[in-house]
Amino acid sequence: MTDTRWIGHELPxxxxxxxxxxxxxxxxxxxxxxxxxxxxxxxxxxxxPDLPAPPTxxxxxxxxxxxxxxxxxxxxxxxxRLLHGEQGFTWRRPxxxxxxxxxxxxxxxxxAKKNGALEFVVKQSWVVDASGAPVADLRSVLVVRHQxxxxxx
Numbered sequence: 001m002t003d004t005r006w007i008g009h010e011l012p013x014x015x016x017x018x019x020x021x022x023x024x025x026x027x028x029x030x031x032x033x034x035x036x037x038x039x040x041x042x043x044x045x046x047x048x049p050d051l052p053a054p055p056t057x058x059x060x061x062x063x064x065x066x067x068x069x070x071x072x073x074x075x076x077x078x079x080x081r082l083l084h085g086e087q088g089f090t091w092r093r094p095x096x097x098x099x100x101x102x103x104x105x106x107x108x109x110x111x112a113k114k115n116g117a118l119e120f121v122v123k124q125s126w127v128v129d130a131s132g133a134p135v136a137d138l139r140s141v142l143v144v145r146h147q148x149x150x151x152x153x
Contacts, residue, residue, distance in 0.1 A: 024037070026060060053096065055091065062103045077121070083143040089136055090138075100130050101127050108124040119144040
């Protein structure tokens with residue numbers, strides 16, 4: 001079991017430039033068909049200053065920063081045993097290409113179920129823009145399957 005002393009641990013901030021190319025790629029990868037995510041004229045016609053990032057973009061961008069990999073290494077969690085259990089977003093405002101945001105994260109909780117066969121690591125994050133104004137709050141739950149876990153238990 002991961003040491004519960006990690007509860008409250010803050011990860012190094014992830015600074016994420018929001019780029020048009022990445023937004024377009026991400027929108028296509030998730031099957032988003034709304035032109036506001038790929039066409040600058042459509043985005044501006046909808047009232048955005050530039051391409052808005054799809055709602056789940058920030059989560060994927062934080063993964064790209066390496067912060068989650070570093071966290072897993074610190075906690076001693078092997079990637080082969082990791083499941084993504086849950087993800088939640090509370091948006092304060094849209095994020096658009098040309099901005100830079102910073103993601104701050106901390107371990108909010110660590111607990112086990114099924115007699116320790118499943119372990120849960122809850123990570124809370126808050127995203128701010130370059131001025132420090134809130135953009136979004138994120139909550140994710142990582143699930144670690146331990147060797148004793150079997151779907152036949």
